[in-house]
Amino acid sequence: MKTNTKQKILDAGVRLMHEKGFNDTGLQEILKEASVPKGSFYFYFKNKQDFGIQVIDCFFQHFKSVLNRFTEDASMPHVQRLQTFFSGFLDFFVNGDFKGGCPIGNFTLEMADVNEDFREHLNLILEQSIDLIANQIKYAQEKKEIQNVDDPKTLAEFIFFSWEGMIMQMKVSKDRKHLEQFNCFVFNQLIRNNKM
Amino acid sequence: MKTNTKQKILDAGVRLMHEKGFNDTGLQEILKEASVPKGSFYFYFKNKQDFGIQVIDCFFQHFKSVLNRFTEDASMPHVQRLQTFFSGFLDFFVNGDFKGGCPIGNFTLEMADVNEDFREHLNLILEQSIDLIANQIKYAQEKKEIQNVDDPKTLAEFIFFSWEGMIMQMKVSKDRKHLEQFNCFVFNQLIRNNKM
Numbered sequence: 001m002k003t004n005t006k007q008k009i010l011d012a013g014v015r016l017m018h019e020k021g022f023n024d025t026g027l028q029e030i031l032k033e034a035s036v037p038k039g040s041f042y043f044y045f046k047n048k049q050d051f052g053i054q055v056i057d058c059f060f061q062h063f064k065s066v067l068n069r070f071t072e073d074a075s076m077p078h079v080q081r082l083q084t085f086f087s088g089f090l091d092f093f094v095n096g097d098f099k100g101g102c103p104i105g106n107f108t109l110e111m112a113d114v115n116e117d118f119r120e121h122l123n124l125i126l127e128q129s130i131d132l133i134a135n136q137i138k139y140a141q142e143k144k145e146i147q148n149v150d151d152p153k154t155l156a157e158f159i160f161f162s163w164e165g166m167i168m169q170m171k172v173s174k175d176r177k178h179l180e181q182f183n184c185f186v187f188n189q190l191i192r193n194n195k196m
Numbered sequence: 197m198k199t200n201t202k203q204k205i206l207d208a209g210v211r212l213m214h215e216k217g218f219n220d221t222g223l224q225e226i227l228k229e230a231s232v233p234k235g236s237f238y239f240y241f242k243n244k245q246d247f248g249i250q251v252i253d254c255f256f257q258h259f260k261s262v263l264n265r266f267t268e269d270a271s272m273p274h275v276q277r278l279q280t281f282f283s284g285f286l287d288f289f290v291n292g293d294f295k296g297g298c299p300i301g302n303f304t305l306e307m308a309d310v311n312e313d314f315r316e317h318l319n320l321i322l323e324q325s326i327d328l329i330a331n332q333i334k335y336a337q338e339k340k341e342i343q344n345v346d347d348p349k350t351l352a353e354f355i356f357f358s359w360e361g362m363i364m365q366m367k368v369s370k371d372r373k374h375l376e377q378f379n380c381f382v383f384n385q386l387i388r389n390n391k392m
Contacts, residue, residue, distance in 0.1 A: 021306065023220060099309050105364060109305045110217065112367045113295050123368045157365065157374060158381050162354070165361030168301060169353065171308045172319045178353060185354050190385060 006044040008034040013055040018103045021110050022052050052111075053121050059103045060125045067132055078140035082133070083187050086163065090179040093167070098174045104129070105164045130156045137191070148192045159186055202240040204230040209251040214299045217306050218248050248307075249317050255299045256321045263328055274336035278329070279383050282359065286375040289363070294370045300325070301360045326352045333387070344388045355382055 012034035016025045027048060031038055045051040070085035071078070093101075100106075104125060111118040134156035140146045149155055166182040208230035212221045223244060227234055241247040266281035267274070289297075296302075300321060307314040330352035336342045345351055362378040 020310070101305065101309070106305050108364050108368050109297065109302050113297070114216075119368055126365070126368060154377055155381075158358070158362075158377060161361030161365045161374070162358035163361065164364055165357030165359065166354075168304050168360050169322070169357045172304050172315055172322060178357070181350055181354055185351075185386065190381065 005034075005036050005040055008036055009041065009044060009051075010054060010058055013051060014058050014103075017052070017055050018059075018100050018106070021106060023110065049115070049117060052107075052118065056104065056107055056118075056121060056125060059107075060129070063104070063129060064132065071132075071136055077145045078136050078143060079145050079187065079191060082136045082140075083183060086179070086183060086186075090176060090183075093170060093179070094176050098170050098176075101167045101171045102164055105167060126160075130160050133160055140191075146191050155190060159190070162186070201232050201236055204232055205237065205240060205247075206250060206254055209247060210254050210299075213248070213251055214255075214296050214302070217302060219306065245311070245313060248303075248314065252300065252303055252314075252317060252321060255303075256325070259300070259325060260328065267328075267332055273341045274332050274339060275341050275383065275387060278332045278336075279379060282375070282379060282382075286372060286379075289366060289375070290372050294366050294372075297363045297367045298360055301363060322356075326356050329356055336387075342387050351386060355386070358382070 009030060012030045013025070016030060016033060027041055028038075030051075031041060041051070045054065066088065067085055070088055071081045073081055073084075076084065104122065107118065108122050108126070112122055113119075130153070134152045137146070137149060137152035137156055141149060141152065162185075163179075163182060166178050169178045170176070205226060208226045209221070212226060212229060223237055224234075226247075227237060237247070241250065262284065263281055266284055267277045269277055269280075272280065300318065303314065304318050304322070308318055309315075326349070330348040333342070333345060333348035333352055337345060337348065358381075359375075359378060362374050365374045366372070
């Protein structure tokens with residue numbers, strides 16, 4: 001029951017903070033959205049910052065589970081699994097009318113400069129996200145699927161943050177073509193498939 | 197005198213909104229920072245939104261003037277001028293302790309989803325920024341400096357928003373290596389110089 005209440009508050013935070021950011025989401029609003037009594041918040045969370053950091057972890061868990069779903073499909077080469085992952089997220093953005101964008105990217109631009117605890121935690125989460133992408137590139141290298149990659153980690157960083165940039169562009173243009181172009185540049189030029 | 201007061205208010209808005217974003221910057225704070233009387237604001241601006249849009253224009257004018265300063269240097273090939281422009285901005289970020297990031301990118305993530313007037317104006321400004329980069333790539337093509345670019349506009353879009361992504365990464369990592377890596381990927385792989 002207790003776990004349920006905590007999860008309800010976190011779920012409400014995830015929805016509201018994805019839509020409005022950290023600062024613009026009030027605690028009252030979160031508790032109302034979660035339909036839990038007012039006193040519950042401080043039973044589960046030290047303060048709003050502690051809550052925000054746990055909300056970031058929820059976003060990261062979601063990112064990891066989506067990435068794993070796509071990259072565990074052994075019927076495809078690793079490069080194609082990665083490409084399918086990015087295309088899957090593109091469909092998700094199109095279905096959501098291009099709103100919201102990447103919640104971890106949003107948190108970064110909003111909070112990294114003004115709160116050192118957030119910055120450190122976001123840095124950690126982003127490093128782990130990049131490592132997950134880099135692992136796929138390494139597997140593709142080991143299987144000799146790709147020919148032109150020197151350093152999987154550096155390439156994964158460039159891919160991940162270019163993607164964050166494309167999500168930003170998509171938020172403003174409301175056009176899927178930018179993420180399609182991202183796929184072209186990344187999977188035709190930066191990563192060249194040996195079978196192409 | 198009137199123009200001076202308007203410019204003072206805009207300059208204060210530019211400083212504060214770059215640091216704290218649009219929503220977190222109050223009008224009182226802007227007027228205090230600008231040291232102008234309270235009543236002045238509505239003489240020059242319809243409302244906070246109208247002011248925010250004019251602040252975005254100030255950021256864009258600054259971006260254009262920096263880009264022009266680098267790209268008008270006829271002693272260098274066009275590709276090198278573009279590369280020098282990105283390196284110049286990197287130095288600016290390093291000197292500023294990686295804080296602030298790109299104000300137009302910040303405005304986009306904060307406002308594009310929640311205010312249609314902001315979204316339309318940001319879309320226009322970003323299109324114009326991309327066209328300025330695309331023009332440099334076109335000039336480089338015309339002068340046969342580069343060999344592997346099909347569509348300057350599409351490439352300029354990818355470069356511009358990858359750069360936005362790198363700025364995001366830099367805000368969180370406080371490390372210049374990401375923008376250096378950006379230069380490598382863009383100017384060694386995506387754009388290949390004929391003279392290399």
